[in-house]
Amino acid sequence: MRDASTAPDRDAPIGVFDSGIGGLTVVRALRRRLPDEGIVYLGDTARVPYGTKSAETIRRFALEDALFLAGRGVKMIVVACHSASSAALPELQRHFAVPVLGVVEPGARAVVAATTRRKVGVIGTTATIGSAAYETAIRSLTDEVEILAKPTPLFVPLAEEGWLDGDVAEGVARRYLASFAEEGVDALLLGCTHFPLLVPVISRVLGPGVRLIDSSDETAAAAGALLEKRSLTATKGPGSSRFYLTDLTPSFDKVGARFLGEPLGDVVRASVTACDNSSAGGRP
Secondary structure, three states, X not given: OOOOOOXXXXXXXXXXXXXXXXXXXXXHHHHHHOOOOOEEEEXXXXXXXXXXXXXXHHHHHHHHHHHHHHOOOOOEEEEOOHXXXXXXXXXXXXXXXXXXXXXXXXXXXXXXXXXXXXXXXEEEOHHHHHHOHHHHHHHHHOOOOEEEEXXXXXXXXXXXXXOOOHHHHHHHXXXXXHHHHHHOOOEEEEEOOOHHHHHHHHHHHHOOOOEEEEHXXXXXXXXXXXXXXXXXXXXXXXXXXXXXXXXXXXXXXXXXXXXXXXXXXXXXXXXXXXXXXXXOOOOO
8 A cells, every 4th residue: 555656745635534523623723723734534433432442443443544535635644533543553654655643642742841740641532541652652752751641431422412511521520630630740631532622621620730731733733744844735725624424423513513613514424444445425
């Protein structure tokens, strides 16, 4: 699959995939930082969540998602799913000639830069935290930071249901985050695309002394820097966005708008199973 003989078209879109619609927070950040760039988004809503599945299954799903985007002629692939970034990024980078960027390393760099007490927290899905990918990424930058990592899986349905504040959200946040306050953490990495929606309640529970790091925004910044380094920044603009989902659930439009910050518009149902790269309009 990897063939570097032909350079990508700099006016081709950026491809973004996630296990569902949470990756739309990454799209939102990309559109804010890189308004001239076109974006093709794939949400694998038929097989969500990835965070509870085995590493082998996540790698297979991630490859199928990336192949779908490659078939649409993208110039870069952004793995918005934290679980897929943790389990599959090196394999995807070996497999594809276009740049493949995950959400783990940008977030790790930002949280290391943010801490002054040298104590950081990481929250994410069970698969992301279980992979220790963030600890590995942080340790590759410094050995002088103490890391407290904890899975917070109930934050995902809270974000999707729109329960972003109130007694339920605050109760769950206090239950999950109490240990971070006790340990004196001063920077917390939000290691899931859903978690930026819960920033107000997380911030209130932890207080003003803890800086929250949104890996979606950090990933968008890293994507822009990588495109510039590879001379792949768009020459035309503003860019447009196309959205593909593998299952059009009854609430996808409402929930998707919450994550994107605006209505999705036209959404096409896609098939990516068995690395099927010919569906969803048949047009790169």
